[in-house]
Amino acid sequence: MKEEQKVTEQGSWRSRKLVIVGAGAVGATFAYAMAQNGSADEICLVDLNQELCKGQVLDLSHGLPFYPTRKIYAGSERDYADADVIVITAGAAQKKGETRLDLLKKNSAIIEGIVDQITEQKSRAVIVVVTNPVDILTKIALERSGWDRSRVIGSGTVLDSSRFKYLLSQFFDVYVGSIHAYILGEHGDSEFAAWSMANISGVQLDEYSRQLGIDNWAQEKKNIEEEVRNSAYHIIDYKGATNFGVGLALVQIVGAILKNQRRVLTVSYHLDGEYGIENISLATPCLISQYGVVSIVGTEQTH
16 A cells, blocks of 8 residues: 555556445446446445445455456545545435436435535545436535536436437447437436437438438337337336446446546536526536536537
8 A cells, every 4th residue: 555655646656546325236236347447446335234335345356356446345435535536326216117306305315415425525526426316416416515517417318328329229230339329408208319419420310211211210210219218117117227237337437537538428417508508407418537527519618
């Protein structure tokens, strides 16, 4: 540890630290995916259920010989102080028959309590809210923290956009990596597909479908968008919870921050006049760096 501190002081290497608040299905799945990704040098799990947290950490740590990640451990609110990114997954999970908005009363107090602990530790981290309803809770977290809006973001529709790309790849029988498409707005029932931005290697989908001779493309668009919107409900009906997709989506968001990638992702962000919208957090294409949101793509305002 002393040697690591020396290297840090010399400026040649500094450990990239991720704290995950909540060691349940989403938090543990994200930790597992993140350990394999290697963007974080150390991963700290924090949970009120200390037995669960210790169990998850022990299970994950047994894979350390196979991870690029250096260290995985159970921690406490004191670990917020030197974290680079704090991801909040803690809260009541969405159950069968519930909407994300149904979770608001249950989870708002939880988020406020966690943010209070983070600010008490004078953390300089970027906060990523995952707990649902993520857009409203991102706004609550931002207001509670008193921080600049660039440092408090939500997972937004990164997962929804991934679902959108998957369904388009299935429909057109094209490799998903060649598809560029976004779901924007609320991570919930009012989210919408940005069809004008959707393309396959630069060819807009309306034109691509015309070239293929798809006569019912207008109806197919509606079907695909509805399938994206209902994806979480289907998964919850089948197995009780969603965890794999969101875990991988979080790897993309947090990796972009820790690696300073300056990558465009549809995170939930507090709008302050952009698109004529104020005082609400919604998913919009944002440029992500080590400082959080640098700018909203298509606007001139930067941070």
